[in-house]
Amino acid sequence: MSYFFVAMTIALTVYGQLVLKWQVGLRPYLVQAPYTVANIIRLLANLWVISAFAAAFGASLCWMAAISRLPISKAYPFMALNFVLVLLFATTIFHESLDIYKVAGTLVIVIGVVLLSCSPA
Template sequence: METFMQTAFPWLMVAATILFTIYGQLVIKWQVMLERTPPHPMLEGLPSLVQLLFRPWIISALLAAFLASMCWMLAMSRLELSRAYPFMALNFILVGFLAVPFFGEAMTRPKIIGLLFVIIGLVISSRG
């Protein structure tokens, strides 16, 4: 009989990878949209990209990327890459849909069709 660690845990790590990745993408988009005021006067002459690196929310997004990587490594220690990796497509789907309410992005017909193709690909590849 398989234990929790052998069955559900790796899939929870895949889900955590997806959630951390989505969080990071949304936070970075939100932060780059904000007015570009330096968080501290010492950063004033630095390029805007460097200034962004000192924002707490950007740091949290980078931490989320690190945590996503850690979760992915745990998942990969127990799952076949070809079986788990298609689920990373959920990032495209969820970020695409969440960008509409959070950032006012348009959900156009081409975007919907593209996301439907991603969903179809996910369904097909997850059955193989």
Template sequence: MVAATIFLTSYGQLVLKWQANVPHAPLPGWLGRLPVVVQMLARPWVLSAFVAAFGASLCWMMALSRLELSRAYPFMALNFLLVTLIAIPLFGESLSPAKIGGLILIVAGLIVISQGAP
């Protein structure tokens, strides 16, 4: 359930970034006068990101019913790793030495925390 939470959360973030950068024609009539962020809510991909967020919440609740929060929560940091690494090829984002160092620290932290868990 933790892995499903991480996957669904990462999916949602990547889709929202993609859709925020894709130009779309304004909605017809008075709907076209709504702020762009509100108009985005009519896009199927954006709606799928919200469904994924809801699904992630359900998975998280199931995970927490079986695991201690202190054991499960550190793995949510994997979202940073996945989103960063996937955003490089998808969106042409850079991978600086500082980002690499941060990602290494996240992985090292997860290793250390998982060793201390009973």
């Protein structure tokens, strides 16, 4: 059950990041004047943005459940998978560039996660 909570933390975090990117990208007025009160209110009233914030809150609850059952030194390396998943989804959904540096960096992250998760508690 501990790793289920870690997985839910990751899934909810990735969901939130992708939804925020999607919603901000749909609003060209944010590019011209991103920090006006009116733009912030419009964004905060958006149901997708609200769902992303709810996902962040849910991820926090799942994270608390995970670290109450696992040593944080064992659980935390898995948070690096957020980088991997966001990169993969960003390249497929938003058509962001994927170059050798991003691939190499992602491989380093994956290797690190594997090594850290295999270490004794």
